Amino acid sequence: MILKDKVVIVTGAAGGLGREFSLRFAKEGGKIIAADIADTSETARLIHEAGGEAACVKVDITDFASVESMCKTAEDAYGGIDGIVNNAAIYAGLTMEPFHQITEREWDRVMTVNAKGTWLCCKAVYPYLAKRDGGSIVNIASASILEGNPFFAHYTASKGAVWALTRSVARVVGEQGIRCNSITPGYTMTDASRGLAGDPESFQKNYDYSIQTRSIHRAMEPNDVVGGVLFLLSDESVFMTGQNLNIDGGCINY
Template structure:
């Protein structure tokens, strides 16, 4: 039995007005910028995080947008169920999911031989298991309502070998692979799933690095600066708003780093 053809939208009509978006990691960094951007485009935004998202919600509401804070521990299936139930009770459905929440390993050296098992488990649980649980929580509702869109945050570390990022690279590489597989699985239900691979973005994770490290990170890009959270948020918004013929991609937003040669 074949599914009906996907509708062909006119890109001139693309809008997020009235849609419902769930954004994880919304307390700060890329997650916060994404929540603010989607709200500015007219979406009702559930700002989800294990941290307090009150400041993000206040910013959105001060700008005239619609938002609510939602607590979620992305590592836990029960927390995802409760979060999605909260959003559906408040807004009626979930149209869009941005899986942004993530961590880096700060517990040990992040090499294959230097990693502790505890550090590995923490990064994999947050950065890979979290997006899987999020997709599992929202896709049935998206199918029932006729479709939806998901963006997962991967990393340039999924595409290139980078020092001291073993657990992070494994998790983010898994996100890219899971995105491809899920896109294949659910396209027939009009659920479009893509990933973004950021370069080094100027977020609170970089707060404690030295000026020399900051400059080295900036110089790794062809565009010789750090990326801004708002630049990742703009790509999330593009996938959600206009990406009607895009699915299964892992799209680098990295200042040209992924195409840079060894010189």
């Protein structure tokens, strides 16, 4: 149990990757704060059913007061915070369009949640991790920042910001023995990914392309990402900070 008694916040824990992370961290002995703007009670129920510990928190990561309240709830529930996985983002429902067709409003919405929201979570959790003289921040970026994807320029730029932010944060929090790393997952089969293409034909095209361009020619499932996040969150990566772990089955198109 490599997270035994560690208190871990997972943002975006209502479903998809965030739920997958939460379930596995709880199995590894972690006490989970399942946070999302959406309802996380099903995630908590699944954890409790498996004998783990979890509490639900409603949070809007673009609102600092809300993010601070999430951290306070974690401390009140479990006595402190040892780690956070900044996984919440605007991903589901994005429209596949090139950069010159994205509206300013949509650009701002995506940047605000994905880049600013991740920054606010790092900022709010920092004093709590410092109180414990250590801890781990794992930011979920995306392999799209390496690919040169013709669509989702706003999303890709926001995830590039998450990667860059990670390196800056690592430089500061290292003073207190806190680590900050990022993960760049490839195209993973979550509900959000399935819905992204809009129609079944476009989905199939994306799906086939993702498999062809990997060294390991199969679909990437949520469980494929979990081990890397777990490693960065746990003491197994105790001298690793400011780094990015790319998990995409060995993509060969960049």
